[in-house]
Amino acid sequence: MSDLREHIWATPLVDTHEHQGKEHEYLQTPKDVLVELFDNYVTADLVVAGASPDAVRQLLDASDPDVRARFEGVEQAWEACQYTGYGEAVRLIARLAYGMEQVTADALEQAQREHSKPREAGERLRILREHGNIDHVQVDDFCWQCLPDDSGPEFFLYDISWAGFCQGDVHPESIWQETGIEVKDIGSLRQAMEAIFEKYGRCAIAVKAQHAYTRTLKWIPREDSDAEAVLQKALRGEALTQEEKLCLGDWCWARGAELAAQYHLPFKIHTGYYAGWGRMPVHYIPAGNLWELLATYPQTRFVLMHIAYPYNDELVALAKRYPNVWVDMCWAWSIDPYSAGDFFRRFLHAAPINKLFVFGGDTRLPWAAVAYATQARQGLYRSLQAEVKEKNLTEREAKAIATRVMRQNQYECFDIEGRRANILHIMRHEGR
């Protein structure tokens, strides 16, 4: 193995974005070879290749013991998408978790027979750490709550989800349950947001929003009085127009950006391509829509995710322009491995390399995260190797860059050690 390759495989990788379920959820996930291999982004490619959504549902239905029939329902589609980034990840899971060289009905039946042992406590952490050589993961589990995770308190760090607020969805009942504050106007809404950060800001690793799925990323500053009028309408139970939701959403998003800076939490934003298949309003998703937000909140660290695929170049330009922008290649190596490699090399020669994170898996199950981490390591190796070959870099420089994008930049941007200390302190003194 070359030195560079060995270095990339031996360096513990920071995983800045996952949706891994909690330990108890993982333990309830059926132990089923088809779930393990296919319950990830590849289902979208299967449907686009021609599998029916019903066949995909059956494929993932672990209550049906007929592994062969379930696989055969999507086999043709699988043959067409096994070479995509998502397909490659399926083949990696097959190889790494089951030692399976080819994904066939026979091999799947055999794997199901041989791997019937129930899931064990601690297995989730062990797979990620030992098989993925992952330093820690940052999890978005779609909620405000960020508490110490006793199945790996220094390993599983959590994001405060701000997606609902950015969409302009204000739910007085859940806010009251969480904070004891009754939202009556924009002032009490602001207090409630402060209370959420007060409660979870010390343990959280970041703030996260993926509202690009439901609205444009274009942000404009909003007056308190305009947001107040919309909020009062919402509190009266009246339906909001799309423009009104954008107004309240922008207002809430801005408060999140301010609080994130105050609590030293980077604000992560989904940009670019969607999970799933079908509907994707392409004007919502380019990262360039964010320019006014980035310019208005220079004290907030913004982490722009997924290379804004397919608006990759625009994101390089933003990273080159704004001191408060970091770029996260999470999920990109699996969406489109060649574009990701190309993006990495363009970024290296256009923007400061201390602003790039090379990996987040964006998965729910640990073996999928290991496969996606493998794709990121392979992609990083291919890109840096090409740079060395073209004599743009020495191998020594390439290794230093690998360390930077795999972990050093993340440790510089996020308060990882500080948050771990807070979590351990809370566990010790508050008995959580």
Ligand SMILES: [Zn+2]
């Ligand atoms: Zn995600």
